[in-house]
Amino acid sequence: WSGPTMELTNPATGEVSKVYLFVACLPFSRFAFVYPAVDMKQDTWLRAHVAMFAAFGGSVPRIVPDNLKTGVLKHPREGEVVLNDSYREMAAHYSAAVLPGRVRKPK
16 A cells, blocks of 8 residues: 555545555556555455456566555564465465565665
8 A cells, every 4th residue: 555545525425535545566667556445454455456467467477565464464584474365365366476575674
């Protein structure tokens, strides 16, 4: 999820909702994908990835997410990264390796 939230106003009721942005970018072409969502739940995170792959026209060999809990349960300094089961299964379905960014020092 990227940056500050946005607001969405329902024109019929005037109700204001927060909108979170899932942002992904292909490394060489810099082709960007943005998926607006009203929550940051696990199923929304997975749907955003499915929509991303559809927009990209297929899978990517590597996904490099931040270390958010909807995707990465544990990222120790030494040892194996522990992914959320649903996220790991989704990545396996698309034949994509998940390589989370370094904790507190992303590149």
